[in-house]
Structure formats: structure tokens, C-alpha cells
Amino acid sequence: MTTDGATSGVPAHLAPLIERAEERSPGASGRVFPTVGPGLFEALRDSTFRRVALQVPAGLTRQAREFAETIRTEGRVDVVLVARACFGACDFPSPDEVPGVDALIVLGHSPIPNVRLTLPTYFVEMRHPGGDANSLADTLVTHHVPSPLGLVASVQHLDLVAPLEAAARARGIELVIGQGDHRLAYPVQALGCNYTSAEQIAGRVEGFVFVGTGQFHPRGLAFAVDRPVWTLDPLTGQLEPPIDRAKLIRDRLLLIAQCREARKWGVLVSTFAGQNRSPTALALIRKARARGLDAEALVFGRLDPADLLGRDFDAYVNTACPRIALDDSSLYPRPMLTPPEFLQAIGERPLSEYRFDTYH
Numbered sequence: 324m325t326t327d328g329a330t331s332g333v334p335a336h337l338a339p340l341i342e343r344a345e346e347r348s349p350g351a352s353g354r355v356f357p358t359v360g361p362g363l364f365e366a367l368r369d370s371t372f373r374r375v376a377l378q379v380p381a382g383l384t385r386q387a388r389e390f391a392e393t394i395r396t397e398g399r400v401d402v403v404l405v406a407r408a409c410f411g412a413c414d415f416p417s418p419d420e421v422p423g424v425d426a427l428i429v430l431g432h433s434p435i436p437n438v439r440l441t442l443p444t445y446f447v448e449m450r451h452p453g454g455d456a457n458s459l460a461d462t463l464v465t466h467h468v469p470s471p472l473g474l475v476a477s478v479q480h481l482d483l484v485a486p487l488e489a490a491a492r493a494r495g496i497e498l499v500i501g502q503g504d505h506r507l508a509y510p511v512q513a514l515g516c517n518y519t520s521a522e523q524i525a526g527r528v529e530g531f532v533f534v535g536t537g538q539f540h541p542r543g544l545a546f547a548v549d550r551p552v553w554t555l556d557p558l559t560g561q562l563e564p565p566i567d568r569a570k571l572i573r574d575r576l577l578l579i580a581q582c583r584e585a586r587k588w589g590v591l592v593s594t595f596a597g598q599n600r601s602p603t604a605l606a607l608i609r610k611a612r613a614r615g616l617d618a619e620a621l622v623f624g625r626l627d628p629a630d631l632l633g634r635d636f637d638a639y640v641n642t643a644c645p646r647i648a649l650d651d652s653s654l655y656p657r658p659m660l661t662p663p664e665f666l667q668a669i670g671e672r673p674l675s676e677y678r679f680d681t682y683h
């Protein structure tokens with residue numbers, strides 16, 4: 324953690340703010356140039372930024388005003404709050420959404436290296452310091468998990484990875500780490516749209532252990548890899564049993580089967596920098612039309628189920644965040660598939676080969 328006398332007044336629960344602030348600038352070529360800063364507040368004080376926009380995840384909206392006030396005071400910069408919460412490092416505001424702003428601060432996410440930025444952006448990961456590696460490794464032993472196991476973690480708990488790996492090894496359990504592809508900032512990391520760190524090692528392990536909280540990533544992993552996925556909650560120390568992958572896939576195949584008669588397809592395309600797959604959408608439209616189906620692109624920023632009410636489509640294929648179709652499709656007035664599922668529905672891919680919609 325950065326030691327910085329000027330930040331000594333920061334309340335303890337905001338301390339993660341001054342850790343690991345990482346600035347990325349768009350750069351002339353559109354490539355990103357990461358520089359790990361000495362801490363968010365110091366970086367802001369040393370900058371020429373007059374106004375920054377702060378975006379927080381939905382789980383932190385109650386504290387957003389307090390975060391803004393702290394950044395304003397400690398960073399000596401004007402702060403505007405972005406009302407739209409971020410779901411990932413993929414949906415930060417465009418310059419048009421935050422006019423007059425010199426830089427962005429995105430809380431709770433690591434950068435997505437292959438997403439082009441349009442403003443200098445600080446991703447503040449807010450790593451959690453909790454979790455006892457030895458007692459968590461004891462939990463794995465107590466539950467007789469197989470070895471080797473693949474290890475996957477949310478960004479908040481990445482600091483636990485090395486000690487947990489060592490503690491498990493000392494107890495005879497090998498934890499294997501995958502590097503992942505260019506959408507991941509770290510090896511071992513999970514993104515809800517990209518589990519390539521797990522996919523790369525799936526053939527070498529008996530299953531996976533996900534270190535983190537909630538069901539979002541275990542569900543995504545279960546879609547992505549045909550291996551049991553245990554969830555190890557570093558805060559409670561509980562090990563959750565694998566979720567029923569067969570049922571997840573069965574439910575999706577039922578939905579795909581329902582869509583086989585669909586004639587009019589809406590192809591959903593997001594304008595968010597890290598969710599825009601226009602080339603994929605165009606390729607899907609071409610494939611649908613080649614099979615005599617109607618297909619039309621529908622462009623949006625954040626998708627609201629009300630936006631799809633009253634439209635003349637039989638079904639949708641969503642090229643934006645894959646988790647909208649996988650986790651929230653029941654909220655929408657018509658069935659919604661991912662691109663690989665769409666290809667199964669129109670007969671381009673066999674039903675027997677279910678594939679997770681990995682966003683590369």
C-alpha cells in the first residue's frame with residue numbers, strides 16, 4: 324500500500340482507493356499504455372486534470388457520494404458522478420456521456436487490456452485483504468477435493484492466489500493456474516465473459532476452485548468448462564459444491580430448440596467500448612439471411628427490457644455482454660440467445676456441441 328502522508332485522513336473503509344490505482348491512456352495509436360501509479364490521490368494531485376468522472380459498480384452506489392467527496396478532497400480535483408453503474412471495465416462512459424471531463428475513475432474492476440480507451444482512465448481494483456490461506460487450504464482437504472485443480476479468482480481476491488497455492492501444495496493439493504488471453508489483465512482472473520484462464524488448462528485438471536463470492540462466476544465457469552467447479556468463499560471460509568452444469572446446458576438447449584422456428588431475428592449490438600462486436604453481428608446477419616431468415620441489427624448502449632417491447636422479432640441474438648442472454652433472458656419479451664447458441668438454432672452448428680460465448 325502506498326504510504327502517503329497526505330492521504331492519512333482517508334477513512335479505513337476507503338483505503339483500497341489509494342492502492343493499485345492504474346492509469347491507462349488511449350495513446351495515439353489506440354493501444355493502451357499502462358502505468359502503475361503511486362496511488363490514485365497522488366496521481367491526481369500530480370496531474371493537470373481539472374475534472375474527473377467517477378463510475379462505481381451497482382453494489383457501491385450508496386457510497387458513491389462519499390467516494391466522490393474523498394477523491395475531491397484528497398486528489399484536489401473536481402469530481403462528477405456517473406449515474407450509470409458499471410458492470411465491468413467494458414462499459415465506462417464515453418466522452419459524450421461526460422462532457423468537460425479530463426479523465427475517468429472506474430471502481431471495482433481491473434482494466435480489460437484489449438479495450439480501447441477514449442480518456443485517461445484509472446481502474447481502481449479495490450482488492451480485498453481478507454482470507455486466511457492456511458485455513459482455506461484446510462477446507463479443501465476436509466472436503467476431499469481432487470487434485471490437480473484449476474484455480475480461478477475474481478480480481479478482488481487475487482492477492483490470495485499465491486499464498487493459497489503454496490498452502491494447498493503443502494497439503495498435497497496442486498492448484499494449476501492458466502494465463503488467459505488478451506482480454507484478461509492477470510493470469511488466473513475470471514471475467515464473466517471470458518474464462519480462458521480456465522479453458523486453457525481444463526484438460527489437465529480434475530475440476531476447478533473459484534476463489535470469490537456469489538454465483539456469477541461459478542455459473543459462468545460451469546458454462547465454459549466441462550469440469551466440476553467448487554466455490555471457495557475467502558470471507559466465510561465456506562466451500563460450495565459444484566453447480567449442476569448439465570441442467571444449465573439443458574435449459575439453454577431447450578431455449579435454442581424453441582428458437583428453431585424463429586424467422587425474424589433481432590441482432591443486438593452494444594455501443595459500449597468493451598461490449599461492441601459489430602463484426603460478429605454483421606457475420607451473424609449474413610448467415611441468417613443466407614438461410615432465408617430475416618435479421619436486423621438493433622443498436623443500444625445499456626439494454627433495457629422495455630426497449631424490446633412491441634418489436635416485430637421472434638427472437639434475439641445478443642452480441643454484447645454474453646451474460647445478458649445467459650443470466651437475464653427471462654426478463655425480455657422474446658427468447659435471447661448468445662452468438663454460438665444462435666448458430667445452433669439456425670442449424671450452422673450441431674446441438675451436441677454447446678459452447679460458451681467467450682468474448683475475446
Ligand code: SF4
Pocket residue numbers: 410411412413414514515516517597598643644645646682
Ligand atoms: S462484457 Fe459482461 S461479463 Fe464481460 S466484463 Fe463486461 S459486464 Fe463483465
